Amino acid sequence: MESVESEAMMMFPVILSGGSGTRLWPLSRSERPKQFLPIVTDRSMMQETILRTAILPNIRGPLIVASEAHGDMVAQQMAEIGVEPSAIMLEPEGRNTAIAIAIAAHWIVKAQGDGLMLVMPSDHVIADLPSFHVAIEQATPAALSGCLVTFGIRPSHAETGYGYIERGEILSDLAGVHKVAQFVEKPARDVAERYVAGGDHYWNGGIFLFTAQSYLRELALHAPEIAAASAEAMADAAHDGAAVRPEPARFRSSPNMSIDYAVMEKTGRAAVIPVDMGWSDVGSWDALWAVRERDANNNCLKDAALTIDSTGNLIYVDGGPPVAALGMHDCVIVSTAEGVLVMPRERSQDVKAIVEMLKGVSFRRPLAQAAE
Missing domain, CATH: 3.90.550.10 (Spore Coat Polysaccharide Biosynthesis Protein SpsA; Chain A)
Structure with missing residues (x-):
């Protein structure tokens, strides 16, 4: 060329x-x-x-x-x-x-x-x-x-x-x-x-x-x-x-x-x-915690979230109810109008399993009953 x-x-x-x-x-x-x-x-x-x-x-x-x-x-x-x-x-x-x-x-x-x-x-x-x-x-x-x-x-x-x-x-x-x-x-x-x-x-x-x-x-x-x-x-x-x-x-x-x-x-x-x-690639909640700004206690807080005696958490509120975390460490808490997720940060790669489980589930009855 x-x-x-x-x-x-x-x-x-x-x-x-x-x-x-x-x-x-x-x-x-x-x-x-x-x-x-x-x-x-x-x-x-x-x-x-x-x-x-x-x-x-x-x-x-x-x-x-x-x-x-x-x-x-x-x-x-x-x-x-x-x-x-x-x-x-x-x-x-x-x-x-x-x-x-x-x-x-x-x-x-x-x-x-x-x-x-x-x-x-x-x-x-x-x-x-x-x-x-x-x-x-x-x-x-x-x-x-x-x-x-x-x-x-x-x-x-x-x-x-x-x-x-x-x-x-x-x-x-x-x-x-x-x-x-x-x-x-x-x-x-x-x-x-x-x-x-x-x-x-x-x-x-x-x-x-x-x-x-x-x-x-x-x-x-x-x-x-x-x-x-x-x-x-x-x-x-x-x-x-x-x-x-x-x-x-x-x-x-x-x-x-x-x-x-x-x-x-x-x-x-x-x-x-x-x-x-x-x-x-921000391929998980743990990866998002790693790239967003964090406070002195290593917590990453988005919108209506507060913590007491808590470290290493990602608390992400987007259209859902406010979140208060007490004594929580290295966790993910996500609050949206469509659902709420709570898990250890180290389990971030397992969220796909939840998505699969939710397919066809109705929340008009208890989740445990729906999964039976």
Whole structure:
């Protein structure tokens, strides 16, 4: 690729908004998942995700891939921050990230021939934006050369809830960018501790940079069924202003597969750039406690909450009754109009079990009786 073309290539933020955020129940629910909520700041997590790339050079309006059920919500949130999306891609059902990214890639190819895709989940926190922007700048030459670049988060502790990326040799003439040696599934505690101590492994945050053409070529090579389904779905897509609806039957014919399984773990073009940027996926109430401001007793209090002789708690009131905690330590208490949650912080990853249990339960009779 000629240098003039490289400098002129537009970058499209591709925002993946298919998650349901069940681990943040009762605040986050299927009809209004966490990415649409102002959980960490006064803006929603999606709005923060979009605004964090607004100052980048050659940036275009975002491409947002979301559920059909959330289309109006996406449009409203974009209008609130004065951002005009390039397109809002509305999926008839969730089929994971490989095809979600593919339909965005097809849109870019049809609209512009090619373009850089900065793929980001809509519900993550990045506290250090300058470091993120520097990493994007460093990753861009690799992406323009045909690499599929992922951003490896420098681990702050031995986390067992994330996948890891092992870096390989550094790519020649590409400062700070390494080949990917391997992707690793969520490890056991002792393995995670070894990874952190060794310094060659990074958390897999699900953030990528590559060109649309590069991604579609690798997808066709390693996951041809997804490639075919995405191409056919976009060939017959319906357009209504910014809203783009892939043809439902062809879209649903795609295998349900993440970009990691479909492409990144198979391609020889995977690259990783390590970055320390204050990242969190805010995937649990415990993670939210870690990223929000806390008082002298390590309590994080939101709205109508007070504590006595209590430490290390997250008390989050949003539309529910006020909460007073006495002698509580390392707990989560969430009060909303839809429900109340009380649990030890260390059980935050188990909230999904509650969501499953509540399916079909009526609160007109005791919960214990309903579960029998």
